[in-house]
Amino acid sequence: AQTIHQWPVAEIKAVGSPLSLGCTIKGKSSPNLYWYWQATGGTLQQLFYSITVGQVESVVQLNLSASRPKDDQFILSTEKLLLSHSGFYLCAWSSNWGGAGEQYFGPGTRLTVL
Amino acid sequence: GDSVTQTEGLVTLTKGLPVMLNCTYQTTYSPFLFWYVQHLNEAPKLLLKSSTDNKRTEHQGFYATLHKSSSSFHLQKSSVQLSDSALYFCAYDSGYNKLTFGKGTVLLVSP
Structure with missing residues (x-):
């Protein structure tokens, strides 16, 4: 069975500080990986996706960047946090073949920027 | 452009009553449709999926039928429970890994 782990569980950071969030998936070879952002009670906004190691596509510009250094790892980062970066960050995966395009989410990281 | 429209905001119901959460979509594709459920402080979980016209799909007491003629995929349950209180999202696969x-829609079930 596939498992998806995100770290850290929660972060409180100062405006202007750097950030790095991580996501690891086990039990699935060559998954498609995604980053989402969610405001409290809000919809899910896709930020990035990656279909292979070293390749990341940006969906929206929010002064964030993403990288996929390994097949099972996806990193979200920024050098300078803004207040608007506060929210719930979710990593998700989908199969790279077959399936209906459904995505499965990790437990998320709650970020508070002060 | 492509979009999904859901029942707005908050739906409040008493335990045991039926519920229908509306979902309509606009897309040029022939999409897969999904319902996700997100309980408080948790990640969204896949509840239902379908791409077959006029076929009912069911899971955990919830059901939905994709009607391509009306571009709808409404979520229903015949008798809601307290544990059904959550945020529900309708979504479709618009291709290009998106x-x-x-x-x-927030569903709040009271005793």
């Missing part, structure tokens, strides 16, 4: 989500 799921398009609706704004979400």
Whole structure:
């Protein structure tokens, strides 16, 4: 069975500080990986996706960047946090073949920027 | 452009009553449709999926039928429970590795 782990569980950071969030998936070879952002009670906004190691596509510009250094790892980062970066960050995966395009989410990281 | 429209905001019901959460979509594709459920402080979980016209799909007491003629995929349950209180998202696979989500509907079930 596939498992998806995100770290850290929660972060409180100062405006202007750097950030790095991580996501690891086990039990699935060559998954498609995604980053989402969610405001409290809000919809899910896709930020990035990656279909292979070293390749990341940006969906929206929010002064964030993403990288996929390994097949099972996806990193979200920024050098300078803004207040608007506060929210719930979710990593998700989908199969790279077959399936209906459904995505499965990790437990998320709650970020508070002060 | 492509979009998903859901029942707006908050739906409040008493335990045991039926519920229907509306979802309509606009897309040029022939999409897969999904319902996700997100309980408080948890990640969204896949509840239902379908791409077959006029076929009912069911899971955990919830059901939905994709009607391509009306571009709808409404979520229903015949008798809601307290544990059904959550945020519900309708979404479709718009291709190019993208799921398009609706704004979400909060279902609040009271005793």
